[in-house]
Amino acid sequence: MDLPFRSRFAALRIVTAAAVALLLPLAAASPALGAEGDEAGTITWSVRPADESGEDGRAWVEQELDPGESATEHLAVHNLSEQDVTFRLSTADGYFRENGRFSMRSSxxxxxxxxxxIDVVDEVSVxxxxxxxxxxxxxVPDNATPGDHAAGIAASVLSEQVSEDGATVGVESRVGFRVMTRVTGEIAPAAEVQNVSSDYRMSWNPISPGDATVRFEVVNTGNTRLLVTGAVDVQGGEIAFPAADEADQELMPGDRRSFAVAAEDVWPLVSVPVGVEVAPAVTGEGEGTALDSITAETRMWAIPWPQLIVLAGIVLLVVSATWGRRRSRRRMAELIARARDEGRREAIVDETV
Known part of the structure; x- marks a missing residue:
């Protein structure tokens, strides 16, 4: 489910805020309060794809059209409030945010x-x-480029609030769904993996491994929407991305998405091999069409400083012990030699006497 996003802009003496809730799959909008002094109360509503008779169960609209072709769809605006409401209808270019959620350009x-x-009436009373x-x-324009194009359509209401500094704040709450259009022609899905890097965080405990983070970017270089999954290999261990609790990662043509994958229990072996494998698949029309996997490799410096310190300590102990034994042997040899010399001198004295 896509989460709300907010933007603010100034207009004359009134500070206006565009609060956009684009929910996929769509549920009821977050409540929008009426203007100060407005007895109308709370307004809630939902917007879903529909046919002429009502909601049709779709989460959003997917359509495939030729350049110059047009198609008519429907949206169902459901007023969940206890009063009549006039909603403003609007459309805008759509895009996927860094967290993978779909959104649409602000007002x-x-x-x-x-x-x-997209052509739709300016407002509707429900x-x-x-x-x-x-x-x-x-x-679709005659000169539209083949491939996938994203848009959003939404119903909104405007309310007024007073900010902490006393300024009047207009809040536009907008709820809608995505409209995905594939323009026919030469369809060429493609992707690249770029800017692979990694860093290692060692453990100062010499008998414990460290952790690593592998960073890279996936670029949609084709003209179709792609669903991106894959795995990172660090020292023979594979970590899948996105994680099970993360949103699916969809990229529109031209999109660039940054990933950071954490790897645990990595031993510092000076130079650690790192591999990234991305398995993009076409989504939307032709969904499930897989492309060849894309791979990228690098090496990560992981200097085993704690182990080297321990090793250096062991070497010092061995050298010290060896030097001590040699010194003791020399000392013992000197004592023995001195005792022999003294014995010879005493023997010579006895013979003289």
Whole structure:
């Protein structure tokens, strides 16, 4: 599920905030409060894909169109509130955030791609506890490039709040879903792994291994949406990414996504081999189409300083013990030689007497 995001911008003397909740799969929006003094109360609503008769169970819209072709879809705006509400409808270019969640450009950002292809009425009035079905049309330009294009469509309400500094703050709460359009033509999925690096964190306990972090970027160099999975190999141990508790990582054409994979129990063997394998797959139309795995290799410096210190200590002990034994032997040899000399001198004295 995609999480809400917020942006703020100034307009004359009123500070305006665009609070956008783009939820996939979509549930009811977070409540939006009415303006100060407004007795209308809390407004909640949901927006889902639909056909002419109502919601159709889809989480978002996937469509494949030729350049110059158009198609009509529908959205269901469900007013969960106890009062009638007029919702503003808007569209914008879509994108995937670094955490893998889908979002759409805020109201103060200009759309230049699929967000401009969608035509929908500016607003819709929905009675309390009712649902209204609204058609919208996607018209692909004649010169649209083949491949995947992302947009979002949303219903929003505007309320006013007073900030801590006393300024009037307008909050636009926006709820919607993604509209993914694949333009027909030469479809060429492709990806690259770039900027592989790693760092090692040793344990000062000489009998314990350390940890490592492997960082890299995956770039969607093709023209289709890709689902990215893979594994990092450090010293023979594989770590899958993304982790089971992390969101799927989808990349639109041209997207670049940074990854950081942690590896535990890595022994410092001076130069540790590191491998990255990425298995991208086409998602959306043609979903499940796998590409050849992409691999990248590097080596990570892991100097075993604690072990070297221990080894140096052992060497010092051995050298010291060896030197001590040799010194004792020399001392003993000197004592024996001195005793022999004294014995000879005493024997000579006795013979003289």
């Amino acid at each position: 103060d950002e200009e759309s230049v791609d699929a967000g401009t292809w 009675p309390a506890q009712e649902t209204v079905i609204v058609p919208f049309t996607t018209a």
